[in-house]
Amino acid sequence: MADRESLAELVGLWLPQLDAEKKQRLEPALEIYKRRCKTLIELAHAVTPCMVEDEELYLDPAEVAMLLSPEMRSYLLELSSLVEGLGPLERQRLKSSMWEQLAARGLGFRQVAPACRLALIGTSAGPRLLDVMIVIGRESVVTRLRRAAEL
Numbered sequence: 001m002a003d004r005e006s007l008a009e010l011v012g013l014w015l016p017q018l019d020a021e022k023k024q025r026l027e028p029a030l031e032i033y034k035r036r037c038k039t040l041i042e043l044a045h046a047v048t049p050c051m052v053e054d055e056e057l058y059l060d061p062a063e064v065a066m067l068l069s070p071e072m073r074s075y076l077l078e079l080s081s082l083v084e085g086l087g088p089l090e091r092q093r094l095k096s097s098m099w100e101q102l103a104a105r106g107l108g109f110r111q112v113a114p115a116c117r118l119a120l121i122g123t124s125a126g127p128r129l130l131d132v133m134i135v136i137g138r139e140s141v142v143t144r145l146r147r148a149a150e151l
Helices: 004-012 020-036 040-051 061-067 070-086 091-105 109-121 129-136 138-149
Strands: none
Touching (some): 020 040, 061 109, 070 091, 070 109, 091 109, 109 129, 109 138, 129 138
């Protein structure tokens, strides 16, 4: 596969105009999606949820109805507050903080991951949740979690 910079340049041809912040997200987003895709067009489509403005992220109403119960919406709000208080997102700190929060609520990661992915990338399936969170950044994580919780 092409080096990161060349790959980002090629995939960027299929993406809408990217501002500086989104361009910074592109290479890390490509890293978490490239093994799942066979073509550049598939890869561009896959990374799009990481590139769109938070308020433009499409959430499938059927998945929202299925996954975002009142309990899950409450968890998403709680998670947004946790992430907001963490400062810069660092994998190990984020992971341990989330696991502590889940244990305190008596929840398992597999119970919340689909709803979290839906809130963050618009679908319940996808790359590792922590990878997605780090790629889109703290501000977008907080905004997207709160937006999904308030639907």
